[in-house]
Amino acid sequence: MDKYQVAIVIPAFNEESTISNVVHSVKEYGVVIVINDASTDNTKKVAKEAGAVVVSHNKNKGYDGALNTGFVKAEELNFDAIITFDADGQHNPMALPQYIKFLKEGIALVLGVRPNTQRFSEFIFKIYTKKKYSWKDPLCGFKGYSMKLYRDRKSFDLHDSIGTELACFGIRNNYNYREIDISISQRIDKPRFSSIFVANIKIFRALFLMIINK
Numbered sequence: 001m002d003k004y005q006v007a008i009v010i011p012a013f014n015e016e017s018t019i020s021n022v023v024h025s026v027k028e029y030g031v032v033i034v035i036n037d038a039s040t041d042n043t044k045k046v047a048k049e050a051g052a053v054v055v056s057h058n059k060n061k062g063y064d065g066a067l068n069t070g071f072v073k074a075e076e077l078n079f080d081a082i083i084t085f086d087a088d089g090q091h092n093p094m095a096l097p098q099y100i101k102f103l104k105e106g107i108a109l110v111l112g113v114r115p116n117t118q119r120f121s122e123f124i125f126k127i128y129t130k131k132k133y134s135w136k137d138p139l140c141g142f143k144g145y146s147m148k149l150y151r152d153r154k155s156f157d158l159h160d161s162i163g164t165e166l167a168c169f170g171i172r173n174n175y176n177y178r179e180i181d182i183s184i185s186q187r188i189d190k191p192r193f194s195s196i197f198v199a200n201i202k203i204f205r206a207l208f209l210m211i212i213n214k
Helices: 019-026 043-050 062-076 093-104 120-133 147-153 165-172 196-212
Strands: 006-012 031-036 053-056 081-084 109-113 143-146 177-181
Touching: 006 019, 006 062, 006 093, 019 031, 019 043, 019 093, 031 043, 031 062, 043 053, 053 062, 062 081, 062 147, 081 093, 081 147, 093 109, 093 143, 093 177, 109 165, 120 165, 120 196, 143 147, 143 165, 147 165, 165 177, 165 196
Parallel strands: 006 031, 006 081, 031 053, 109 177
Antiparallel strands: 081 143, 109 143
């Protein structure tokens, strides 16, 4: 590749109702890699028809497992940077040029900051990371990474940390980073987590792992 190349990695599980619009909205900014996480609907077919590179799991591996696969694929294709983007239509693609600008300038990590959080556990998580690292929104799924950061760590996630592990590694090890305020649209179908209880358990677990894995 003779120019700066960005992979936009989108984990997707049963997102046939939104994935086409999402892929079309972001593909002008980079190569879209959709990780079809063993969907039982037409996510794979719809994503391919929209123009994405699709990698499919035979068994559901969850959010972090899907992103792990996306990072491996982006490394295989020799991209310069990766931006993670949700499949549910909540992220605003208009922020992508700012992410790409920072990454091209040599920023290792670009972190989205949402206007608010949905769950009590997220609020607690944010309090910890803001006090400890001045990191405002660790659970925002809209993040940008230089491939150097990924290669230095040699992995995206090892502990099912809801997309926080590589970013935390970068911040702890003094890689340069920027935060960007982003807007969020309302999700019209079911959220990623099946219930508030399950969501809070997973988020508190990720926070605990962040605290002990220094």
